[in-house]
Structure formats: C-alpha cells, structure tokens
Amino acid sequence: DQQVKQNSPSLSVQEGRISILNCDYTNSMFDYFLWYKKYPAEGPTFLISISSIKDKNEDGRFTVFLNKSAKHLSLHIVPSQPGDSAVYFCAASEYNFNKFYFGSGTKLNVKP
Amino acid sequence: EADIYQTPRYLVIGTGKKITLECSQTMGHDKMYWYQQDPGMELHLIHYSYGVNSTEKGDLSSESTVSRIRTEHFPLTLESARPSHTSQYLCASTEGGPGQPQHFGDGTRLSIL
Numbered sequence: 001d002q003q004v005k006q007n008s009p010s011l012s013v014q015e016g017r018i019s020i021l022n023c024d025y026t027n028s029m030f031d032y033f034l035w036y037k038k039y040p041a042e043g044p045t046f047l048i049s050i051s052s053i054k055d056k057n058e059d060g061r062f063t064v065f066l067n068k069s070a071k072h073l074s075l076h077i078v079p080s081q082p083g084d085s086a087v088y089f090c091a092a093s094e095y096n097f098n099k100f101y102f103g104s105g106t107k108l109n110v111k112p
Numbered sequence: 113e114a115d116i117y118q119t120p121r122y123l124v125i126g127t128g129k130k131i132t133l134e135c136s137q138t139m140g141h142d143k144m145y146w147y148q149q150d151p152g153m154e155l156h157l158i159h160y161s162y163g164v165n166s167t168e169k170g171d172l173s174s175e176s177t178v179s180r181i182r183t184e185h186f187p188l189t190l191e192s193a194r195p196s197h198t199s200q201y202l203c204a205s206t207e208g209g210p211g212q213p214q215h216f217g218d219g220t221r222l223s224i225l
Contacts, residue, residue, distance in 0.1 A: 049211060
C-alpha cells in the first residue's frame with residue numbers, strides 16, 4: 001500500500017504566480033519529509049526538507065508546510081518561474097533514515 | 113555537488129540476456145539504494161545497502177540481485193532479462209542521519225525486447 005500519495009498528477013501555473021504542490025502520507029512514524037525536483041532524463045535532485053518537529057521551512061522561493069494532524073504537507077513556490085517546470089516528488093522517512101518512501105510525483109508546468 | 117554515476121544511461125537488449133547496471137559514488141556514503149520507476153508512478157525501492165557486504169531487498173519484489181564489495185560501487189544484475197523488466201532504474205546514496213537527503217544518479221532506462 002502506498003504510504004506517500006500525491007493525488008495531482010499535473011499542475012499548470014502562470015509565471016509569477018504561486019505554485020502549491022500537495023502530498024499526503026499515512027504512516028505516523030514518518031519523521032522527515034523531503035521534496036525533490038526531477039527534469040526529464042535526469043535523476044531527482046533534492047529541493048527542501050522539513051523535520052516533523054517543525055511546521056514550516058523556507059528556502060528562498062520555496063516553502064514547505066507540514067500539518068502532522070492531517071498527515072499533509074505542501075510545497076509553495078513563489079514566484080513561479082518557467083525553469084521550475086519539472087516533476088516534483090514528495091518523500092518521507094522514519095526516524096532511522098534508512099529508507100525513503102516516495103509519492104508518484106506532480107508535473108508542474110509554469111507558463112511564461 | 114553530488115557525484116553519483118550510473119551506466120549505461122540507455123540500454124535496449126533482447127530477452128534472456130544477462131545485464132549489469134552500474135552505480136558508483138565518490139562521496140563515501142555508506143547507504144546506497146536502487147529504485148525502479150515507471151512513468152507517472154512512484155519510485156519503488158528494490159534494493160538497499162548500509163555498507164560493504166550489506167544488502168537488503170526493498171519493498172518491491174525484484175528478480176534482480178545486488179552486491180556491495182566496495183563502498184563506492186553498488187551494481188545491480190539481472191540474470192535473464194524479460195520484457196517485464198523494462199523500466200527506469202535509479203541509484204541513490206546518502207550519508208544517512210537527520211537532514212541528509214538522498215543523491216541520485218541520472219538513471220538507466222532499460223528496454224527489454
């Protein structure tokens with residue numbers, strides 16, 4: 001059973017606007033959450049992460065929000081740029097950081 | 113900048129052939145992983161290793177095998193390729209521990225005819 005879910009396969013946003021990508025999880029033992037970005041023909045690259053003891057982490061245009069009670073996290077990109085167009089994967093790991101569980105990805109298209 | 117390399121990048125090969133997908137990292141990471149991904153799907157963990165001579169099967173059953181004789185090298189082998197093995201294979205490594213993400217190679221896209 002899939003423990004990390006991204007229910008939106010795709011998202012289209014106008015340049016300069018906010019992009020919000022969502023992720024839900026089922027395992028309450030997850031202790032760390034990460035977002036990766038993937039361009040075609042390349043491997044995923046790490047974008048931003050958040051520990052379960054926080055509810056927000058910000059890095060430049062990227063902010064991740066965590067709602068533990070709802071088992072939900074989101075990635076906000078403000079302002080969105082055409083170069084942000086990629087597939088975004090949400091991932092989670094338990095406290096031992098031995099294994100990572102990935103969602104199926106959301107393809108973001110930022111239109112100029 | 114993460115340094116993890118996968119070869120070949122693309123492979124088209126006939127059924128029944130033995131295949132080895134190479135993965136090497138220069139970061140000295142103990143933890144290494146192999147994922148299988150089909151388009152629009154999540155990354156499925158098929159093998160992982162916590163260090164030399166340590167290998168474990170992942171959550172997705174796979175007919176492949178792995179070895180970890182050296183820290184930097186984590187090859188994946190298919191003894192007899194079948195069309196059902198057609199997929200993208202991604203290798204990753206990490207230091208492990210809080211806040212340490214995985215670093216991924218660019219993947220091998222495998223097509224079995």
